[in-house]
Amino acid sequence: MRLRHLILSLLLALPLLAWAADGTATITADAPYVRQPPPSARAAGAFMTLRNTGQTALRLVAASTPAAGTAELHTHHEEDGMMKMRRVEAIDIPAGGEAVLRPGGLHVMLIDLHAPLAEGDSVPLTLHFDGGASLRVDAPVRRQIPTADHAPRH
Amino acid sequence: MNRREWGRRLLGAALLAYTALAQATETPVWALDEPMPLRARYLLVGPDGGAVSDEDFRGRFQLITFGYTFCPDICPTTLLDMAEALRQLDGLPVQGLFVTVDPQRDTREVLKTYTAYFDPRILGLGGSPELVARAAANFRVRYARVETGPDPENYAVDHAAGLYLLDKDGLFLRKFAYGTPPAQIAAEIRAYASGE
Known part of the structure; x- marks a missing residue:
């Protein structure tokens, strides 16, 4: 009984891995973080690089978190001189490739935050992939730094 | 001045006003290919x-x-x-x-x-x-x-x-x-x- 608990908690403690049917880890979330929102903000963006080391393409189709009422997959693009934020149905991660979620582009939008997020907090996220696989990610809350010189323009 | 002359004068004045108006709208203060300067009031x-x-x-x-x-x-x-x-x-x-x-x-x-x-x-x-x-x-x-x-x-x-x-x-x-x-x-x- 104890051993089973131990194994179970060990499994839960390996949050960064999703497992393919053959038992090999195929996706990782590198450098995840949640951008610290100002105190009065109801929403925050989560960013990371999703790497697919497997042989088959993966689709991120949903995200969930106990820290907010809703988590949606969003992207930004500029059109007609306006910055537009839109919900996307899925984020594709090609086999052997990656999807970069970064400011100004793709992100997981956390809506209706239950509590203000402080720097150093960790936000548990569960990423759900097409086909039923999921990935637990602990995204630390980081204060954003200003745009650096020679930063790429979006 | 008879009625007909009044009418002519009125027509002339109207034409003159119309031409002036047309000129005013056809001659913008800013060239058309230049963006109008921003009126930064709020x-x-x-x-x-x-x-x-x-x-x-x-x-x-x-x-x-x-x-x-x-x-x-x-x-x-x-x-x-x-x-x-x-x-x-x-x-x-x-x-x-x-x-x-x-x-x-x-x-x-x-x-x-x-x-x-x-x-x-x-x-x-x-x-x-x-x-x-x-x-x-x-x-x-x-x-x-x-x-x-x-x-x-x-x-x-x-x-x-x-x-x-x-x-x-x-x-x-x-x-x-x-x-x-x-x-x-x-x-x-x-x-x-x-x-x-």
């Missing part, structure tokens, strides 16, 4: 509930951006860059302003907390949807409410990003595109200030 409501207009900051440069606090990415980046530019320009009279394009959700309290997080010197301006619409139109800032998810309360607002710089007389100097490094913004404002 009358909004400030953090204390009082009216705030562009005339309140005569003698100071104004660095203005439009956005909304629900915006998780573009607006915080812009305000962070504005705060950093203000920090680098410490000592120069520059007023940072954040104008909400979402006055329904961005109440004075929300705006106050929001702007203070970036820099307590930045003022958040809002007001009635009509006042905001007029200010945005003057800056030729377009915005549109868009529902992104199932909850209509969690709408997004498409909007023009970037920073607008006004001189000490409230005249529009230039726009900085979204993503312009704060060091560059600060350097240009410093150059304007020294070139006065």
